[in-house]
Amino acid sequence: MSDALTIAYSPCPNDTFVFHAWAHGKVPGAPELDVTFADIDITNGMAERGEGDILKVSYAVLPWVLEEYALLPCGGALGRGCGPLVLTKEPGEAKDLAGKKVAVPSERSTAYLLFRLWAAEEVPGGVGEVEVLPFDEIMPAVRDGRVDAGLVIHEARFTYQNYGLNCLADMGEHWERTTGLPIPLGAIIAKRSLGAERLRALAAAARESVRMAWDDTEASRAYVLEHAQEMDPAVADQHIGLYVNEFTADLGEDGYAAVRGLLTRAAAEGLVPPLGRDALSFG
Numbered sequence: 411m412s413d414a415l416t417i418a419y420s421p422c423p424n425d426t427f428v429f430h431a432w433a434h435g436k437v438p439g440a441p442e443l444d445v446t447f448a449d450i451d452i453t454n455g456m457a458e459r460g461e462g463d464i465l466k467v468s469y470a471v472l473p474w475v476l477e478e479y480a481l482l483p484c485g486g487a488l489g490r491g492c493g494p495l496v497l498t499k500e501p502g503e504a505k506d507l508a509g510k511k512v513a514v515p516s517e518r519s520t521a522y523l524l525f526r527l528w529a530a531e532e533v534p535g536g537v538g539e540v541e542v543l544p545f546d547e548i549m550p551a552v553r554d555g556r557v558d559a560g561l562v563i564h565e566a567r568f569t570y571q572n573y574g575l576n577c578l579a580d581m582g583e584h585w586e587r588t589t590g591l592p593i594p595l596g597a598i599i600a601k602r603s604l605g606a607e608r609l610r611a612l613a614a615a616a617r618e619s620v621r622m623a624w625d626d627t628e629a630s631r632a633y634v635l636e637h638a639q640e641m642d643p644a645v646a647d648q649h650i651g652l653y654v655n656e657f658t659a660d661l662g663e664d665g666y667a668a669v670r671g672l673l674t675r676a677a678a679e680g681l682v683p684p685l686g687r688d689a690l691s692f693g
Contacts, residue, residue, distance in 0.1 A: 430630035493582015
């Protein structure tokens with residue numbers, strides 16, 4: 411019987427780049443991993459059900475899962491200039507979305523929290539119906555007029571023009587302008603029941619996997635492209651460059667401030683439960 415720890419993360423280039431060394435047994439002394447690839451909406455659900463030892467989830471789901479899981483201080487995705495976009499078929503202004511139908515990739519996502527915080531300030535009376543769609547169906551839905559606007563993430567930042575769409579607003583730009591903090595997107599969490607010592611070992615393994623990826627960027631290329639769902643290699647490189655940065659190696663003071671700031675603001679708007687005082691503590 412294998413004593414490997416289960417881990418679930420997305421097939422997106424930033425995750426496969428970050429976890430390549432660890433998943434392939436190249437990180438000295440790191441525990442063996444049993445890897446499952448899953449979209450963030452699926453891993454968020456796994457976390458809420460307590461499924462999996464280690465998970466890549468949205469920061470937005472943390473208030474529901476931090477009793478059972480601990481936030482690791484590395485391996486995740488925060489950054490600047492990498493926020494979700496609101497796309498429309500025709501150019502317009504934020505006020506044009508009042509009462510309109512908007513497609514989003516998940517209601518338990520950082521993208522959705524950023525969108526709701528933005529809309530509360532910028533869309534008089536708020537948007538209308540919100541429809542959850544798989545992220546790869548959102549741009550076609552906007553293009554074809556099935557929804558009035560779409561909230562997109564990941565590589566859609568680089569490809570929305572191919573659908574003839576316009577960027578109405580950049581949620582990340584709004585967040586950075588109003589807070590001065592990086593944008594918290596994806597978190598790495600692990601079961602608290604593993605114990606403090608094991609959690610520290612997992613954080614060390616994740617950090618070393620990141621460093622190994624940076625030290626030899628070619629080592630992970632085949633793994634990245636194998637799972638990148640026909641993504642152009644140049645787009646995959648842009649994706650990694652945007653989402654794998656100093657915050658991936660260590661959240662640091664600004665990273666923790668960003669996470670706490672997002673979840674505190676969202677709780678004030680009634681979008682998530684309030685965080686306990688030590689909810690983000692680790693080890």
